[in-house]
Amino acid sequence: MEVRLKVKRYDPEAPPEQATRYQEYTVDMPENATVLDSLIEVREYHDGSLALRCSCRSAICGSCNCRINGRARLACKTQISSVAGENGEIVVEPAGNMPVIKDLVVDMAPFWSKVRAVKPWLQPEGPPPEREYLVPAESMTALAEVMNCIMCGACVSDCTSLEVDKSFLGPAALAKAYRFVGDPRDDATLARLRELSEPSGMWDCTRCNMCVQVCPKDVKPMEQILKLRSEAVHAGIKDNNGSRHTLAFVELVDANGRLDEFRLPVYTEGKFNFIGQLSYLPSAPRMLRAGKMPPVFPHKISGIRHVKRIFKRFEKKPGLPFRPAGKGGH
């Protein structure tokens, strides 16, 4: 089929006003070809100056992440037939949230520095056993989901939080962090959770699910972030708004069966943090004016005792995640 690739080019060696432009290439490709096949066809037979990274061609090496029709994708895993518009047009742009070096090649240095920031290596306490660590089979299979990550940067490219704040650790690094928090052989869990609870860490994720949607390896980075949050709260790390927000939410729904929007922001700032609470003052009068002020005394649903029973029955006990006997001392 005929494909019209509209590629966003950037030439750092050109004069600034000509450096960025869209260039269209028309190539004839087999029906089952991928976007990467088409880009390689361009590079090899039409325009040798087109720069892109690629290697494995089978979604394992993570090199060819770019934006295809506005969404982060691995070019090698994207069939042209699934993305070509009616006239065969496919828009290919470099990954987002990272500086462009040339054409589709982006500078991943910020990406790697965040991966490094989560201390991405196993930290067991004491000398290793003579043979392998004994751990339940399920604990290793459970980590396969996050170990499936190939560090392609698709999640980082389209992360909506990173888009407004470059200091956010981002989905890939946080998922990598869970790989250790969830590993029964690691003994730095509490320290990791504390660090990750700092500003720009796990609580800055908006839960927008963009990373889950674009991840080509089904790593579900956001779900790993949610696991970090759950572990942090249960480990008793409560000195931050994120953690307090979750606990307040749970407490209020447990009390009324429904959300109490009046108390939620107040509790989130800390029940006695009057200065923090003041930051919500400006919005209160205008909401009151518009008749949008949530009730001061919330309505309790009539089945509240059933809701309470659910909380009682299902809530996890506080503490750190499972560690095998003799490991770590917690």
Added chain:
Amino acid sequence: MRYAFWPGCVSKGACPELYQSMVRVAPALGIDLVELYDGNCTGAGVISEHDLDTADALNARNFAMAQRLDLPLINICSTCQGVQSYTIQRLKKRPDLAAKINEVLAEEGLQYHADRGLEVKNFLWVLVEDFGLDKLRSMVKRPLAGLKVGPFYGCYILRPESVLGFDEHPDRDRYLEMVIEAVGATLVTYEGQDKCCGFPILTINKKNSLTMAANHLSEAQREGADCLVTPCPLCHLNLDAQQPDAVKYATVDGLQVPILHLPQLIGLALGMDPKELRVDRHVVSTKKVLSKL
């Protein structure tokens, strides 16, 4: 058309105008709502990050009520939709957990048949899939021609597609556009329409949260939108109630974008009185919208 109706906490709290408009618009469309007055919060994705099983159990309780009525469930909140769809999928795969949940539900005489599942649809999906846009078009009494409307979806009704039935309904990421056009308004699209409004981190990282809202609102205004319409009251809170604070992060001058709830847009097109739809109960004035009707 009859549905078990889960209004969500926010439509009964900080966005009463959503609830009010929905209970007036539904009968006008011939949609019969059986409200689950005793339903509980879905957890909004927050309880699930505290404890996934608890969140599933809470949602199963609402589902059981709908199943007892033998009705599909309708919601008016993207966030509720996402959480509910997620639970339905998870409990289908985890019969052990479903059984455990049913033990607790049994104490109030409820049972959720996880294997059967439950049809849960946001009002937006109901409009397009069950009600039909042709029918909607035929009922328009006040064509909104001249009103430029931008969509704002809310994350949970769009992602992840694998949870939200996109296999069966691949166009669910275009429904708002389709509805806007069906009621005769002029569609305005912009890059941020499917991104995050910022609400979930409003109390955690206010600057980031408001910057997100400001970015989308600025873009929409630049593209000429008179207002945005959203099926999510949480997005409404950030885009509308927080807009005066978001102004300082705006990338356009004089940011002022009214935000309509989906039932309000429909009600206006059906010729209903804006007051009845509580269009006056917003933080950002809707005069700009009303003047174009």
Added chain:
Amino acid sequence: MAVYQHDVLVIGAGLAGMRAGLAAQETGADVAIITKVHPVRSHSNAAQGGINAAVDPSDSWEDHAFDTVKGSDYLGDQDAIEVLCSEAGNEVIAMEHMGVIFHRDETGHLGSRRFGGQQRARTYFVGDITGQAMLHVLYEQLVKNGLRVYEEWFVIELIVEEGMCKGCVAMDIRTGQVHVIGAKAVVIATGGAGRVYEPSTNALICTGDGISLAYRAGAPCIDMEMVQFHPTTLKGSGVLITEGARGEGAYLLNAAGERFMEKYAPNMMELASRDVVSRAEQTEINEGRGVDGCVLLDMRHLGEDLIRERLWQIREIGIDFAGVDIVKEPIPVLPGMHYIMGGIKTDVWGRTPLPGLYAAGEAACVSVHGANRLGANSLLDTIVFGRRSGMDAAERAASEEIRMPDERYADKVKKQIRAVLDRPLNGDRTAKVRLDLGRLMNEKVQVFRKEDELKDALAAVRALRQRYETLGIESKGKVFNTDLLFYIELGFMLDCAEMTCVSAIERKESRGAHYRLDYPQRDDANWLHHISCSYSPQGPQLGKIPVTITRWEPQERKY
């Protein structure tokens, strides 16, 4: 004096390179790794099925060694195989301690699966992403230990001075600048040369760079005729489907639905060694019992649960690249180029005959794989000999007084690059020459070989080199000029192809992966030795190197 210098410079950041770098640094040496792609983009990622080791107390490394010797069709050096297999257990445990999430059995111990050519299950794995899981863990260790990485730097030439290797000349791909990097010892760990063939399971970066660099610098290569065709690759793209599938019980079927391996390997069936299975498949296809040029790999009876837990990646690959869900349908496969057993000749410490130059992993030939590598022995090779070469390189760096090379070596390379860039375009293209080379090799130097075809291939490779030397390059920029890099890579590939053709013509017998239709028998009396290739301007000069036999006398090989 060179601006950049280190005690040990490792070229390549796959498993062998990172293991070498870590081992060298552990001794206190100043180590740097130079790599043309970020470490986790390396091709070690693609190893799916697992890593062999006699870890279980009921197993013995000697049994593993025997299976390896037999698999090699007795061309493997048995002293090296003894090292490989006796150190395997400790190396796998060391990887586990670093954090690899190896599969466990119900007791929490490491759990294994069966692999081809072995008497028992001793392949340890992480689903079907074992290479990826190991590569990322070694990268974690690299970060932990703060190793210097020249990331996206491309090595163009080794520096040989005073009879020893003293570093390299390399280009920073991001700036196009050419620099000298001096080193007291250099370890080549650049992987194989799979892209010499088209199709191949190998990544696009597998262009034989290190093999050619060493060869040009005067280090000989051996066993270059031994090219492994993997029995289960996808048609067209050549993407790999792990042997782990058969290890878990998958069947190979012909068009009539028969498990044809009954005829070729009645005992081991689908789990005979790779050369045997590939020949069987090719025979079925050639004799008209194939399905559209393929045979069928059937996994339906394994069940969705097992596939989801242990073979998730190939399920995804099947859906993405063949439109087949292996849970529901058999997937068409055929033998495809996968691995080169040959490479830079080294001893068991990774030393090449050129002082200061080391090699490990697929780029090297110790030789532990001989004429046919067992599945899941390649990961083992990378970490055992990666570690050993890193240790020995560091020791050399600590004990020898070596004067570092100066910057002049860069000037010569810069001039060469300028000459290539200045050459006028003549209508020919790097990509065309490379495609012609790949197709040629796949057609004439394949599972079944014969003299006239091999000679045609050699003549054709030499003709391609003529084209290579006159073609021009379109892109003249400095930043990320991949056009230029691909040109240089093609030069490396032509060297590797030439060595393979020359050696294949030379070996007039059939052994392991080298099957000659004109000499169908193994001939121990005349050919129980390695063929070596040494550089000369006229082409590879051939030599003979005896095979080391310690305790396993050659026997007839049956599966």
